[in-house]
Amino acid sequence: KNQVEQSPQSLIILEGKNCTLQCNYTVSPFSNLRWYKQDTGRGPVSLTIMTFSENTKSNGRYTATLDADTKQSSLHITASQLSDSASYICVVTHKAAGNKLTFGGGTRVLVKP
């Protein structure tokens, strides 16, 4: 079964600290892997997108990594800010299923002052 699993489910960090979110997937073959940020009550907004040949992609203080061999990705947030409080969703595009997106359950991050 094609799945995307994220850990931890939730995370509390102090402002200014770093954190790393994990994503394991079984979707195969895949076209790309994306990380989205979803603020409470809003739609998801794309942070990064990587194809299977890319190992890392940065967007400001967000850095995503991808290991296609182990089917793992991570999202690293550097020097967290209060505005980073949100859900972070790992999404894999399933190439054999007409490029359908499979969503992870998300990691809820709360940044405290």
Next chain:
Amino acid sequence: NAGVMQNPRHLVRRRGQEARLRCSPMKGHSHVYWYRQLPEEGLKFMVYLQKENIIDESGMPKERFSAEFPKEGPSILRIQQVVRGDSAAYFCASSDYRGGEEQFFGPGTRLTVL
């Protein structure tokens, strides 16, 4: 360039009523996707449409749910005879082609069934 627009943002219905959710894709996008997000869960694919065509409805319940994307006007997700289990956030996304570089999401419609 306005983003994906959805309305209403919040919708309250009583059991047995109909719910109509609208989505206007980004300008120039002809591919629309509907997703459902139950409380405390991830987004689940429901249906994928191109103008006037349903391409993939594998994630949509066979009964009570329907979707359309007419030649003119927004895409509509219609839920007939709503039940409490239909309470969720419904998100629409659009892209310029399937599996394209980016799917842009709307703000969602939060449906509450009393």
